[in-house]
Amino acid sequence: MTKFNIFSGFALDSEIQTEVRFPETKIYELIQRLVNYNEECLEFLLNFLALKVQKPFFKPPLILTWCATKKGCGKGTFKLFLEKLFSCNENILISYNKIGQFTSNFNSELETCLFLVLEEVSANKKNSLKEFSGLLKDISSMTELLIEKKGIDRKVVPFYGSVLVFSNELCVVQVTSDNRRIVAFEVNNEKCNDTQFFQEIYKELDDLQIMKSAWNFFLDRDVTTWDFRKIPQTELLARLQRCSENVTVKFARWYFKDRSHTDILVNESGRCLSLVTGSCMG
Template sequence: MTRPASPDDVIDTRHTHSVDDDGWYSVSKAEISDSSPRRSARAGERRLAPDDETLARSGKLDRYNGECAFCMYGSSAIIIHTNPDPEEPSETASIRYFRVAEFHQLMSTDQETVWLEGGGHRKIFWSKIWYQHPDRKTYSGIAFEPEVEMLPRGYYNLYKGFPISPEPSPAPSGELAVRNYLRLLKEGVACGDEAVYEYLLNWMALAIQKPWVKPEVAIILKGERGDGKNVACRVFGKLFGNHYKVISHPKRFSNSFNTLVANCILLFVDKAVRCENDIKILKNLIAEPFVSLEYESGNSLAFKSYLHIMMSTDDELRLKKGDRRLLHLVTDSKFHGDTAFFATIVDGMRDGGDRHLMHFFLQRGSSHFDCRAMA
């Protein structure tokens, strides 16, 4: 029995058989055999030849370079693979990391059958051809660096920027959304305290203007369900695109989740902190300068941490007084259950309010803000 073709098979790109000048096979009558699975082929039919020029002309090179890249991390070779959603901006593409052999296994169904002289045939695997191509996208390293000027030359940057452009003059519904969102922050979250409100705005503006400045303080919102804690956090988080992550299950928080936060700027911990050990994990995330990312087969990468953390809870937390790493705010119930009010925020953000909110934070002066001043 013949062994099925495998992506680990050696690809012979040295063609001694008939290949046209344009890189396609010309099939002669002698190559057609009734016993071959290629019985339906006609004389003169043309098949794709697996050479460099054909790879480029077929669009495969652009496709692979658009979704994949070869990268060195220390002495290890890895493949960076993105899964872009055609309906979403590139900033929201998910990213996975593979060892080379695992990548070829993943892409092994992307193949072509090449027919040889005498009726024989072989399968070629496009991932292998791309991997060996001189124009393959290649990086000398990988990093997560929002301050792009500091990115080492030739490195792949996990930071993709903000998916939302600022808009100073939105539609009326978008302007209302921002106005009510700021009301929620001031009257609902800060309980009318002007100093707390100003601190919140500065903390948020700094995260937008200089995401590479890691604050040493996490924002914790404690209150009743339905008072707008989640709206306050999630609306802000949407501005960060793929660099915004949510943890909403205690087990997810207490277990290893480094893969989730490796390229994260804003982390929203939604009712996932329940015990003293969770608080210790939270504090470690605030203070830790690096975060590791585990990719396939238990291997890991280490990146700088730029985590900004917001958290909501319905429970009483045992927090030490004077802890400068946590700003604990008890929210007001003024907007409790006011679904119409919250709808103006959520719906209006979809109607340009998010772009107006981005403009608001970018225009706010926060260069001299000290995150530790309030906590």
């Protein structure tokens, strides 16, 4: 069977002249705010986007997470930026706001996906994303996907989609102590619902020279030595890990760490000599 490459290429990957410096734009400021001006997180996010621009066929097994945010902080605007940055003749960004869409067997829209965005994720509703943590981890790392259209035989296709999670709630994803996938970004909320700030960003998103400067910025960024496995250790990530612990681990932490040191007395051999509630001879 003959196969044809019908991919048009990215619209911004063309001969467009620009003198704009992307780090001086409002879009860049938005990216800074979406990592709360944390330099480590900023470098990580910029490198991630640069890798996507330079090697869209390479998929780092990561889940970029923005949770416990305020409404109007710019998550949706950032999603729009990604759509415009990677604009082409295919639908490269798929957005789900219902868990049923994410778990559906009919998933043909993911065939050309570069970004899979899970929006309005909730921790309280039945069938929350935490209940499908296994599926979330699988889809974040798989490089092939079984595509199924209604009335058409299933087929296996390459899958390059990176997962982004947006939520205003906290405990929306399961994060283990040995986490290797989830990146949790904290957000600066000073510009939340700031009409003037976001109007300036939308104006830049429609400016071809500014968007070309963004493309050039990520295209020229050196990511040859970037290790995506070195996930930024933010306080938000630590909170998510604590929220994900089972009851036994939480009790052990409370008993041996969070309580005052005067409650437990241990000798040099490691034997517990006394407790507030009694004595321990073992």
